[in-house]
Amino acid sequence: MxxxxxxxxxxxxxxxxxxxxVLKSDFITQGPKIKEFEDSFAQYIGVKYAVAVANGTAALHxxxxxxxxxxxxxxxxxxxxxAASANCVRYCGGDVVxxxxxxxxxxIDINEVEKLLSSAPKGTYKGIIPVDFAGWSVNLEAYRDLxxxxxxxxxxxxxxxxxxxxxxxxxxKQNCGNCNYADLAxxxxxxxxxxxxxxxxxxxxxxxxxxxxxxxxxxxxxxxxPEMMKKNHGSWYYxxxxxxxxxxxxxxxxxxxxxxxxxxxxxxxxxxEIAEIYNKSFExxxxxxxxxxxxxxxxxxxxxxxxxxRDVLIQHLREKNIFAQxxxxxxxxxxxxxxxxxxxxxxPNAEKYYMHCLSxxxxxxxxxxxxxxxxxxxxxxxx
Ligand SMILES: Cc1ncc(COP(=O)(O)O)c(C=O)c1O
Numbered sequence: 001m002x003x004x005x006x007x008x009x010x011x012x013x014x015x016x017x018x019x020x021x022v023l024k025s026d027f028i029t030q031g032p033k034i035k036e037f038e039d040s041f042a043q044y045i046g047v048k049y050a051v052a053v054a055n056g057t058a059a060l061h062x063x064x065x066x067x068x069x070x071x072x073x074x075x076x077x078x079x080x081x082x083a084a085s086a087n088c089v090r091y092c093g094g095d096v097v098x099x100x101x102x103x104x105x106x107x108i109d110i111n112e113v114e115k116l117l118s119s120a121p122k123g124t125y126k127g128i129i130p131v132d133f134a135g136w137s138v139n140l141e142a143y144r145d146l147x148x149x150x151x152x153x154x155x156x157x158x159x160x161x162x163x164x165x166x167x168x169x170x171x172x173k174q175n176c177g178n179c180n181y182a183d184l185a186x187x188x189x190x191x192x193x194x195x196x197x198x199x200x201x202x203x204x205x206x207x208x209x210x211x212x213x214x215x216x217x218x219x220x221x222x223x224x225x226p227e228m229m230k231k232n233h234g235s236w237y238y239x240x241x242x243x244x245x246x247x248x249x250x251x252x253x254x255x256x257x258x259x260x261x262x263x264x265x266x267x268x269x270x271x272x273e274i275a276e277i278y279n280k281s282f283e284x285x286x287x288x289x290x291x292x293x294x295x296x297x298x299x300x301x302x303x304x305x306x307x308x309x310r311d312v313l314i315q316h317l318r319e320k321n322i323f324a325q326x327x328x329x330x331x332x333x334x335x336x337x338x339x340x341x342x343x344x345x346x347x348p349n350a351e352k353y354y355m356h357c358l359s360x361x362x363x364x365x366x367x368x369x370x371x372x373x374x375x376x377x378x379x380x381x382x383x
Contacts, residue, residue: 007192056188059201060088078108132161135299140181164299197253306356
C-alpha cells in the first residue's frame, strides 16, 4: 500500500488549465480572478462580503485589526485549535484567554465561556474566537446571545467548515461563515482543507464598514476610493490611512480557488460518505470514542476520534504507511503560551482529549480500498 496521509488536496486537469490560463494572461495578481473568487465564495457561503487574502492566518490577523484589538485586550478562544486562532490576538498585543472544550463535541464549551464572562466585570473581555473544530459548527446563535449580553464581538474561525452548518432555534440551517451571528468569519485554503489555492484565505462579513477596513488592511492600509480619501491629487493618487500589510492573494491562486469551489459540494459529499463508513465500523468498539451529539452539518475536514493506547497505535499505523495525525496539541501548553502562566491541568478536558485523539485519513480522493485497509489495520491492532 502506498502512503496514506490524513488529508490531501484534489487537483484536476481543469484546475491546472485555469491556472495556466492566468499565467498566460495580462494579470497574474491584482486582476479579475480575485473578485471572481470572492463573489463565488460569498455566494457559496451565503454572505454579503468576502475578502480573499494570502492565507488563513492573514485572514485572522486582518480580523483582529478590523476589531481593533489593542494591547491588554482579553479575547477568549479554545485550546484545541491550530495556534493561529490564538496568535492573531497576540499580533495586536491582546491577551489570549482559553476556555476548556466540551468532552463530547471537542468544541469550546459555552458553559466555560459563560463562567469566565460572569466572573469578571463587564468589559473585561472584548471578543471571542470560536472554532468550528474538525468541521463541526459551533452554535453561534447561543454565542451571539452571550456576546450581546457582555458586549463582545465574534470572529468565527471556520477554516475547517466550508459547507458546514448548524440549525438555529427556528430549525433553519446557518452556514458556517455566513455571519448571521458572528461579526467576521475566516477560512483557509491550505492544501489539506476542503478547497485549496496552494495557500490562501478568506474573510467573510455582512458589515460594510468592516469590509472596507479589511480591504484597506489587506493592502498596506492604502485606499484609492475617492470617497474615503482626505485629498485627491489626480488619477494616480492613493492614500495610506492605516498601518496595513501586504496580505494580497494572487490571480493564480484565485483562479484555482474558483475552479476548486465548483467541486466543493462533491468533495463534501464524499467526506460525509467516508465519515459514515468510519462511524459504522467503529460502532460498539470499546477502544474508540468519537465526536458525539448532533452531527447535522458536520463538514468533516477531519475525522477525529479518541483511541486507547493512541501513541502505540499511531506508530503501528505509520509502520503500515498510514499517516494519521494529532489535532491538536493544546495551544495553552505551547512553550510560547506557557510564558503567560498557562500550565498543565488548566484545561482537563482538552488535555485528556489530546492524550487520545487521532485524525484518521479523510479526503475526497481516499479510495474505498484505502479506507478498508485503514480500518482493518486498526481492528487488527486491537483485536
Ligand atoms: C483552525 C485553523 N485556524 C487557522 C488556520 C490558519 O490557516 P493558514 O494555514 O491558511 O494560515 C488553520 C490552518 O491550518 C486552522 O486549521
